[in-house]
Amino acid sequence: MAEDSFLTDDLLRQLISVGEVDLLVGLPSHNNAETIGRAVEAIEESFQRAFPRQRVVIVNVDAGSNDRTSEVFLNAVPRKNGNSRGLTSLRTEHRVVTRYENPSSATVFRTIVATADLLRARACAIVSAATPNLTADWIGNLLQPIYRQDYDFVAPLYARQRFDGLLARTLLYPMSRAIFGKRIRELHSTELALSGRLATNCANQNVWHDAPIQDLPQTCIALTAVTSDYRCCQSFLGPKLRPAHVSAPDIVTAVRQAVGALFWCIDSQDSYWIDRSGSEPVPTFGPDHELTDEQVTVNLQRIFELFRSGVAELSPILKAIAAPDTYAEIQRLETLDERNLCFDNALWAKTLYDFAVAYHRTLLNRDHLVQALVPLYRGKIYSFFRQHAASSPSDIEADSENLCLELERQKPHLIEHWKVNSEVKP
């Protein structure tokens, strides 16, 4: 298929019938027949409750399911909201389906934002069909700030178990906050919302084929909103459950995708952040964050061993990436036993910045470079688990804040090294 026609003729035919809309909800799916029906119910319930007058459409972009996901999507019966005579929304609630065989996430997201652009949607939410506990409130909380309050980008906030989302807590959030200056906690979530303006901007970007964002294009969307000075906010959605039969991606994959996308954005948007310091909060609807207190079982021994073996194996690579003092400190950590290993915030901040600079300079294959961070990340979360085994949620939150501040404090160090032998892109 030619690059300029990634939207299928069948999808276009459906869009002609739908016409201009006020609200669009994109629903990526892949073998989600079990959960997509509930998702449709939740979305349409939200339409009926919060947007009964608006022109609405749900766009299911299916990644080649073989479990009749799209059929379930089209045939899901909307839940009645108790109105007399069974009348619900004033308008026709459209459902549109398009399918690709094994598309990247970037293709799926691009299809949704391009559809929002074509239909001139004022607000577009994207939610995962796999989420088992999607509710009407989620949809309302994502769309309302854009539709009613003129925001351009809504990042979700979740209630999390205190050791859940550690990649975001120890890396993605602190680093993106320090560099881009906006305190947005969830940059890579499967839920987000954007305005028609931002959708148009994203649809017209020439980045959709860039390898680093193929798996997590939402990071790019979020940072486009930040760096183009769109109005950003966060909206609390509540707890997010993982689909019963879907396991979390392994650490290597998670780091490659999330950190790879973040580093790519940092590199490509340096003209935005290079002269900025500090960070500012973004408006937040609902609680700023919520940590729950459940106990979890973690195999710390295994994490420790993987840290040590990884650092040992990747020693030449780490030496090439990290600044000498950073590398020396990492070497020192590798020699410590389990009880004494502590990857503190200062070293972690320095390490991340060294990796970002190395990525910027393409000292080695960028994908390999990002993967080299994995053992160090293991060292960091090992320290985190040990430090916070008995911590309260507020202690954990305070430590996270300290990490953020440390990264903000060390940002001049990043800028100094970034500018050496490089020109900041205009």
Added chain:
Amino acid sequence: MSEVVQSLWYKDAVIYQSHVRAFYDSNNDGIGDFPGLMQKLDYVQDLGVDALWLMPFFPSPLRDDGYDISDYYSVHPSYGNLEDFKVFLNAAHLRGIRVIIELVLNHTSDQHAWFQQARSSRDNPKRNWYVWSDTDDHYKDARIIFLDTELSNWAWDPVSKSYYWHRFFSHQPDLNYDNPEVFEAMWGVMKFWLDIGVDGFRLDAVPYLVERDGTNCENLPETHAIIRELRKRLDAEYPGKMLLAEANQWPADVASYFGNSDEFHMAFHFPLMPRIFMAVQLEDRKPIVEILEQTPQIPDSAQWCIFLRNHDELTLEMVTDVERDYMYDEYAKDKTMRINLGIRRRLAPMMDNDRRRIQLLNVLLMSMPGTPILYYGDEIGMGDNIYLGDRNGVRTPMQWNGGWNAGFSGADPERLYSPLISNPVYGFQAINVESQKRVPHSLLNWMKRLITVRKSTKVFSRGSIEFLRPSNHRVLAYVRQYEDEKILVVNNLSSSAQAVELDLSQHKGSIPIEMSGRNLFPRIGDLPYLMTMGPYQSYWFRLRRL
């Protein structure tokens, strides 16, 4: 023509609703009258309608525009006398125009002699003709209909020192149908007018005839029994005459008033009307399709009465809260436009005087299942005056020409029963019959052609309806069928051009013939039938197998 076909005249009719007072003043006293109405029958006939529905013309204190009747056996002196009515009726019949009159069964004026006697003492023989109580505790579940003016359905009578029941204004006491004398009295009234020659009755406020504790006092079995008895007597003694129910209820509740062809011949489809307006504003067929799909089947001899506007507010009782809010926001932004649970505006102003939208609504009216009713003045796009109070703003004098008093009356303008519409957009200088008669493509002439086309077939009046469901929700398409005849109706509800693919596989091989120009369209084949439509455009196609 067979007796059966003749007796079903109401199913094929197009009805024109007017108030005697508003149509034409023959004696220059500022108030329309029966001799005036008679003078304008040629106009009514030329329009192509089959029947006139006249609002109450009985003696009345006119505190509710005549729905507060003080004498059922006469004509209000402002409109003439009984002889004038008989002459008018004869003239209408000579032109093939039937006449339907109002009959308010549920209540009288408090000035009616029956009520005056009833309140005079608790022992008066007429006392039990009304609903009295020493307390206002009964029938608590009955809603108050005129929310803007009434706080209770009970009113204190200082004369007889007790409460009387009223579902509408407090000066309109409800008759007591538990008393057989009341029923016989009202049947006597009906016989009186039937003997004179009227062709049918629009029975006002039907659901409220009987009260029972523990119910909402609407649609009770006892009420249906009363209607059945009236119908039985009507069929036996006056075959071919018609009863039309005013029951502002959901279709399933109204449908019960058709009974087994033994109650009303016709009933208004109230919930459809606001949804037609809603669909056009939303540019979405959903409200119309949804309500018609909820409309139950009715007996073959029965018929829905459908309308766009009438003498009352555009009632929003039979809509959800969300729908009502939407209607208010879109069609009655100025709160003066609102009254009770409705909107007191005429068709043209509600459509922002957009000729295309006015035509679209009339096309929908003329092509949907039921007998259409046109409200006087809407055929020329008359405006309203929302500042006249109550619903008087949609009851202003008919605008016949651009001259003195719009050609309605030779009286001094100050003497007219109501000010004329005089603003630059809708005023009589701009909107009047005479000027529109002279312009071939005026709204008036377009309406005449529309009525002519509608009456060229019985499909619209008697046929079934099957909705097509093209993926383009802005297009409302349906096939009407009666016996072997089929008509495809396609309406673009939106303000922009639309493409639509219709699944007409059931009609493969048919040739669509557009009914107004009689032009042939491509034969229906295997592929979806592609049509492009301009803003608010409609087509009626006769589907011919040739």
